[in-house]
Amino acid sequence: MGCKIIFAPQAIADLAEAVRYIAEDDPEAAVRVGNALIDRVAILENFPLLGSPYPKRPGIRRLVSRPYVIYYRPRVEEGCVDILRYWHGARREPEI
Numbered sequence: 001m002g003c004k005i006i007f008a009p010q011a012i013a014d015l016a017e018a019v020r021y022i023a024e025d026d027p028e029a030a031v032r033v034g035n036a037l038i039d040r041v042a043i044l045e046n047f048p049l050l051g052s053p054y055p056k057r058p059g060i061r062r063l064v065s066r067p068y069v070i071y072y073r074p075r076v077e078e079g080c081v082d083i084l085r086y087w088h089g090a091r092r093e094p095e096i
Helices: 009-023 027-045
Strands: 004-007 061-065 068-075 080-088
Touching (some): 004 009, 009 080, 027 061, 027 068, 027 080
Antiparallel strands (some): 061 068
8 A cells, every 4th residue: 555645735835826827827737737746746655755855854855847846755654745845946945
């Protein structure tokens, strides 16, 4: 059995903000991008250590879904992965 994916409130807010921003110009693209970002983390259910370590915060990893970076915390012993932030790669790194 894979890890359970848990979305932090901030990750949900980040995702909603990205989708709203894209929807201003292209609502269909916004839906595609939003779904792709949600679908991208599904791989973490079976491969929670897939992303690269985030050197600024021990225990945090990054998974790229261009142009976004997904920050997450794998808790393999507990059988879950916390999705912490969805962040556009052109922006400065987020506070985690």
